[in-house]
Amino acid sequence: MFREVQSTVSLPELEREIIEFWRERGIFRKSLQKPAPEGNFVFYEGPPTANGKPGVHHVISRAYKDLFPRFKTMQGYHVNRKGGWDTHGLPVEIAIEKRLGFTSKAQIEEYGIERFNELCRSYVFENIQDWNEMTERIGYWLNLDDAYITYDNGYIESTWWIMKQLFDRGLLVEDYKTTWHSPSSNTTLASHEVSLGYQEDVEDPSVFPKFAANGQDLLKAGVPPEGDSPNVYFLAWTTTPWTLGANTALAVKPGATYALVQAPKKHGQEAEEKDLYILAHDLVEQVFGETGEVLATFPGENLKGVRYEPVLEGQVPAGTDMAAAYRVILDDFVTLDDGTGVVHLAPAYGDLDLGRKHGLPTIFSVSLTGEVMPQVRAPGTSGDGPYAGMWFKDADEHIANDLLERGLLYRSTTIRHSYPFNWRDGTPLMNVAKKSWYLRTTAVKEQLLANNERINWVPDHIKHGRFGKWLENNVDWALSRERYWGAPMPIWESDDGERICVGSVAQLSELAGRDLSDLELHRPYVDEVTFEKDGKLFRRVPYTVDVWFESGAMPYAQWHYRGEQETPQAHEQLAANFPADYICEAVDQTRGWFYSLHALATLLTATSEDGEPLGPLAHLVGSTPAYKNVISLGHIVDENGEKMSKSKGNVVDPWTVLDAQGADALRWNLYSSSPPGATKRFSQALVDETVRDFFNTLWSTYYFFVLYANLDEPDLAAAPPAQERPLVDRWLAARLTQLVTEVTEQLENYDPTGATRNIRDFVVDELSNWYVRRNRRRFWKSEDDFDKLSAYASLYEALVTVAKLIAPMAPFTSDAIYRNLVLSVDPEAPESVHLAHWPTANESLIDRELLRDMATLVKVVELGRAARAGSGVKTRQPLPELLVRVPTEAQLEGLKRFERELLEELNVKSVRYLDVTADFVEYSIRPNLPLVGKRLGKKIPALRKALEEIDTRMVARNARDGATTTIELEGETFEFEPEAFLLDAKSPEGFAAVEEEGYLAAFDTRLSPELLREGMARDLVRLVQNARKNAGLEVSDRIDLGLVVDGELRQAAGEHLERLKSEVLAHDVNFGELGNGAYSESGEIEGNSLTITLKPVSN
């Protein structure tokens, strides 16, 4: 009937069979083609780069990605899972540079961009085979045949189209940008390259330049003129003297107190002349020690706008308006922790954003190759300055010395701090403003925030935390890169600065006057395309585009979408696949892909306040974020909470786990061990525990069913409807229904942790260790066909439903169970669980009272087991009577429905139900705090005291009768409903009893000879069963049994002969030995020795 099932299973082996089956029968393809009455569920694959071997962290994100498309497919959605590969970017270039032994960009150009990019192109798919194998092995269904690849011409052309849209709206502009620049190789470094090169404990100058304040302005500012000295200086502090020529402002802190101080002209020359200084009052002592005398104090605000003299001039670009320069500004970024509280600002070298904020001009002191410019000289002098051409770090000392000499430096010393260096050649970096192309995301900041409100973040704190804060502090997106292996920026420029942004190959062909449809859109080929327009020659700007822009363009570029040039079908395709219903990546993508998708979608779908389309996609899809639900995964660490890294040797290779425990166990462990956003501790041991705890239990339940169903061949189609089955079956149906409802809701809320834990508890605790254990006799013993068929049908339905519920999480095991159970009964059913429909809950099966009563039974059984253990009487020995008390009358009545289960489970002959006020039960009473706490407030301690002295039996009676109890507390009278109190029943004297929260179970342990003999009979059964097992018999084999027993034991065996025979499937029982090669073994029961002989007989 069903395919035979082994009692233990090798999941990895099973999974390989299922993979083979999926492949042969094209199950994934069929899941895409099956009817989708619910429409599209859109999933976006965040593209990985296939250059390295995939690790556990890749497995985890793919496991989470896979779950929801499977779930939604079963719910009747169509889920197109287009794969994708990220191919461009600096890490690829660096890998190639490393292979070629290059340390600078010049070497790349010398080698040839064409050859270099060719190496990059082949490198990015170096490990594609490993990726594909891993993807298939873990059951990640993704359409890899039709994957998008970011280096494809079509993909690049789509990014061009997007850039043109933004350029035309004035959102793609060129401006200065602060970058970490390596003057040794004249290159901007990417942020992660910068962090590679940070060095601790670097010695740098620490100088205190003196900027002469304008006396008139000071007067106006209310700073009192003091003494004879005409010179009042702002005392600043800097570690980069080479930037002093680029100074255009000084900043002070609003709200802070500043001081006018008289102190020596130079540090360490106390006896000499004094100067007047302005600095933060809090820092006077730190700077001057005992040598400074505070003459006056005033708020920092007073200093706003005061002019001062620069100590060095710099190179002023043509057209720069210097009117705003050399004044004091106010800004909260100024700190009073170190320095002087007066900050020297050089917008060109690190303070660009502050400069913008305060409208300061940007002037320069050092070239991009690290040489000091000739314009750097003392004000009022002319000709090339004394530092012209000097390496900028070498100039520091000369500048400091000259300023000391000119009386414009109070002190020159050194400090140790961390500073970034070029990670390749160890030369210092410069923080410098360079021209760069920006995407003006700040122009749509409000829409970015508004769209974020429409996204469901898991975990939810990301929404207003990490992501929301990032959006609130949004700065324009620096888009251009001075690199080679990337999508080229489609901007062509004439010598006089006219720019054309090209939106398609067709447009470029038109401009160039030749057909470029075969043009390879990478450097260097695209650089070779120039054209003339209006008599001017246009060349492409030398930049590539930030790879994050490409990834963010994926919703459009994966279809090679190019807006207005497209057919209606192409528009439809885009609209049907945008926005995403679900995406999932690790938390580090918050400012990566999560942001790039969000920013581009917001820009492209923007509408004006009155709903007019601004972005080119607004008319298609309206204003929308790029995704509606997003899971941001925590990172994975080893079992000690440490980051996995090769150097620590704690990296777990996914294949060791996949080969030993299998993909389902790995997936299930990932989903259930902690919520998606949590940092995950991971070890193979934990996955192994998942196998033992969940999969083995599920499998043995399934094995049990198949084993007995194949013996009995029940006609499942003829089973009575669930409502008409025995109580315990109806209970199982009710719990199963609840489970379906809950799991569906949990998955719809993107809570795989809750769903997997919920299913695990049902399968292990309720299905296996309660239902099957309690009911197993019904499967192999029942003479009652109705009862037996009900049991088979109930277990069958539970197993099939569980197989469907776990299908999205454990796609292999679920399919193996489903296929055997369902297709053996109904060959017309879908051939894979992944083509089946998600279970629906029939709420009418949820019988609340039944659920409550079973819960009561379980509780009483638990207490009963504890009481039996405490009684010293072994469980096999029947006891005469069980005494039970439960908190309410309703529960008591309900429990009576399960009396048979109670008697069997606790091996007891009868049960006595105690009235809730039964005389020999003592009570203690506690307040039900959640209920009365708020009402009583400060009177709680008084109530506790009152309850110690109250007549507990009266309260118990009131509870039974539903009457209120009146208690006076501190002069005030309170009426308490029965629920206001919790009654704990105390164990009666002389009984083996256990009580908890108003439940009580007690045993009468007086044993009669009859009961003792029954206990012996059960011992006998157990020994015979053991002997059967030792003899290597099958469960269903029938035997002839020979018993050599004496005395009490002989009598016990005689009295319970029929039971013995049926329990051990004995055809015949002889009191004597069976000869002729019968299996034989000896044992002992209660001091009586015995010999068991048995041999199988044919049925």
Add this chain to the structure above:
RNA sequence: GGGCGAUUAGCUCAGCUGGUUAGAGCGCGUCGCUGAUAACGACGAGGUCGGUGGUUCAAAUCCACCAUCGCCCA
């Protein structure tokens, strides 16, 4: 330096809007049970709920500060 998150038993984790005696699984010990289960059941050992202070009749839970770890940014 800033932002976000975490910190509960030896390990992995639950603990909802403050409220009964802080729980589960694994591991450990003792006992029991077993012809579906590499299981199961009972009992036990194991916790200053990261620390300090505060609010409250009542704090693992709320507030403040601090510490450690992780991620992101500077």
